[in-house]
Amino acid sequence: MNKEKVLQSVESKLKLIYKNDYKTEYMDLLSELISKWEKANWMPNDPVTQKNVYLITYGDSIYESGVPTLETLNKFLQEQVNGVITDVHLLPMFEYTSDDGFSVVDYRQIDKKLGDWNHIQSFAQDFRMMYDFVANHLSKSSSWFQGYLNDEEEYKDFFIPHDENFDYSKVIRPRTSPLFHEYKGKNGVKTAWTTFSEDQVDVNPKSFSMLKELTDVILLYANKGASSIRLDAIGFLWKVSGTSCMHLKETHEIIKLWRILLDYFKKDTQIITETNVPHKENISYLGDGTDEAHMVYQFALPPLVLHTMTTHDSSKLTRWAKTIDKVSETATYFNFLASHDGIGVRATEGILTDEERKVLVDKVVENGGRVSYKNNTDGTQSVYELNINYFDALVNQAEDQTLELKIKKMLAAHSILLSFVGVPAIYYNSLFGSTNDYKGLEESGINRRINREKFEFSFIKEALVSDERRSKVFNGLKALLQLRQAESAFSPYASQNVIDLGPAFFALERVNDQTGEKITFILNVTAKKNDVTVAIKGTNILNNEIIDGKVELEAYEFAWIKA
Template sequence: MGVKIIDDKIEIITELWNKLYSDNHKLEILLEFLKSKKDSFTYTPNDKFWYKKGLVYSTYVDLFAGNFDKMKEKLDYLSNLGVTILWLLPILQSPMKDQGFDISDFYKVRDELGGNESFFEFINLAHEKGIKILFDVAINHTSDEQPWFQEAKKSKDSKYRNYYIWSDTDKKYSQARLLFKGMVNSNWTYNAETKDYYFHRFYEIQPDLNYKNPDVLIEMIKVFTFWKEHGVDGFRMDAAPFLWKEEGTNCENLIQTHWILKIFRAALDYLKEGTALIAEANQPPKDVVAYFGNSDECQVAYHFPVMPKIFLSIAEGNPNYVIDTLSKRVTPPIPENCQWFVFLRCHDELTLEFVDPEERAKMLKYYLLDERWNFREGEGIAGRLYNQMGKDYKKVLLAYSILFSLDGTPINYYGDEIGMENDEEFYRKMTEKIGHKDSRFFNRGPFDEEKRKEALNNTDSDSYKIFHGIKKMLDLKKENEDLFSEKPIYENINGVFKVTRKKGNKSIVIYNNLTAESRSLDSINLQPHEYFWKIS
């Protein structure tokens, strides 16, 4: 049976390759590489569906701890909270002009974080404590300081020239939207050395890779393999929808992009199953479900639209915003072995891309409490959860109770569990450094050690109430893992978001009172913005 599965993976890679490329010699190189690596894996996760339960904790290593040696000391804190998956925001070599999403060496952890050896030690220690590791790889582009690009821009005859996308004019791919409207005014930047333009969907310091060149695909598979060999459990593939460009299209979600991701998946599964691919596709769910394929592409995707709907539902005391977004009409069913990651906040803004104009106006009215939090001309609101909830710890905990009620694996953004606040100083410092205002830096400051101490020791503090409230809910989730693997039933009963799960004679019902008034339901009295978990 094992041999058959392995041959199937090679067959899948070959079939998809032939749809993308005509170069069979390069295919042989890829298959030889994979076969040579097949027996080099000592670590494998004990449960290949590890991404379907527990809590993801998302953080920057430098801002959270400084480096990987100090991160080791933080593992007990994370474990105590209930973290089972650690999502490390960019850690690879980078000039850090875009918080590390501009990678200059795919094989090297930044020296200031401790380099590769320190990271490998950290992975082993995390695994001992039952914590899986996933990290960000920007697979659509590199830094302009990446040696491939440095070579490519010198000469049209460079060996690496075709690793990137060049044009004599800046008119090609004219239907590709500007992703950083107001900050970047063209997807093309002039290169004086070769008197032409290179293509980039993000900042001009991030030239897009050219996946029409099979060498680029092989190169990325080698990158994934290297980190998989060293125990990395999963990869968040930043900017996944943009890989393939085709004239006359918007260059997003193209079928060729899906073929590339399926090749990545088949290659990793061929080597050893258990490595998760996470699609960072900031799109409506009906488009995102395509990234699961037929359980043969990404195992995980982010559910972006539910985030603003949780905020709207709390602001208006109306669970229907969340219930409608999770209905089959908006969120189609996904394959059984796949999973949504759901979240309240992340390193980016609270996105308003997926709300209608009326809802966007409401969100800006309720949550844009400071004009400086505005992101991309009203398309998002930056800032910390605690600030956005008006520093009301009850609302923060209610938001977490809603999040933990949902179908999907929840993410906690570092510091939100202790009620961290917007970092004015970090925002000011980064604005000076990069030369323009990016409101996301309010929610990207260093971890607040003082608040952590309060969260653990000062029972009167909001930090303590938030931390221990979250921990209690996570403990209940862990004790009732079998119930939480069941599909929930969502109901709106007079502004109470009631979520029910049953298995055999066991049940868990979560009551979230989204209103500013008291509510009584099923013999339970709920204060304004109170939640209650009933297990029977």
């Protein structure tokens, strides 16, 4: 798209965002911003293929004494997973005051404990990088919010004070804390909208000055090496009286505005939206498949895989998976099983019953995990997420008693992740075969810390060799990833056809229409040997076994059958 068309498209989006409040000066100011970034040096991105595998990690997940942690993490990944992990998702790497990075003090300032922009850009020469843009809220310690409290003209509309004429009755909350908090201002008490906590103050993009700043930040990230940008909690961005203040049209138009600019400056920079909500709302961020997000988090996958491996019944996963296919040639799903957050269950609404969700809740508690709740508009509370390491979440105490079976189950769960249409993302604690971090949980009192363990460089390097659980999970996942990367049928844009082989199996077919390659995935989701008759001939690329109509699989065993 040439500049003239870009400017026309940008103006169209601004008019849709601001409607009657639109002013021509908005377009003039954004044109100036575009001209500024046209003077910068832009490095091109490569398109996403089946070779892309994301690692979700903190910038200080691996550390050494006296060394910037970004340097240590880069060194470790180059030594251990170079060529297997292609994309590194660095969770918020900026100065922050709470929530393990998600209360950003300055969008443009790297946390000094991690390093600086030079370390980030050096990292980006070795791996494709994914940065977190916590666009919905800032730390109360940020200079912007302090300017708001001090009644500085520049920041007067940057945040959202309580309004007696605003109808808040339908606002959706992921937290049990108050929607508004009071703060001591220069000229008295000021209030501000706080979706997540007293320290995380929602920004106000209804102020064009704020939207311009946010737009400048996302272009900065792309220019500083981001191949992907994750829009954290983006669904809460725009607020309108009498609505849920979630997924509003203006929020979608802002994302589309950013897509236009990223496509112009650095095509194939992936916008990835993080909206932990029911599936239909989640996929709305894909737009028409070409004009909004490139990927959406596949939030239904983690709890549905857990449900399947817990009950040994794939029926619900199979039924849901039949509704999922390729999106377009440029949009797809960001698939994961574990992350820095817990296992969200909201995405299972309309898929699992309350009784089926309770089975997972009870199992998580039995296996040493925690449960987090959200407030409902009717004053009740309901389960929001399950806080537990995914390895521990999978274990059925009565039957998964050997380490061998637990490891097989972990790899089996990830075989679904690696076979499903989309791009796979693996959390660092899953890759390392970790279990619940009770020390982190108890020291912090924060449920999510149970799966945020961090490691000294020499310790984890040695543990991945000497610790049987860690070694077998780590090497098992690496081997699967390497096999997957060689097969074009696993392209994120290849089609998917789910095959119903009964509750004991989960199966699907991936077909790349461009290359003609086809792979059939079959997993035994039970803890005992099973066989199934299928109209398939080919070779199981996992062990080179010839398949001709019958597949026999041991407990938690799976096959990738290439025709």
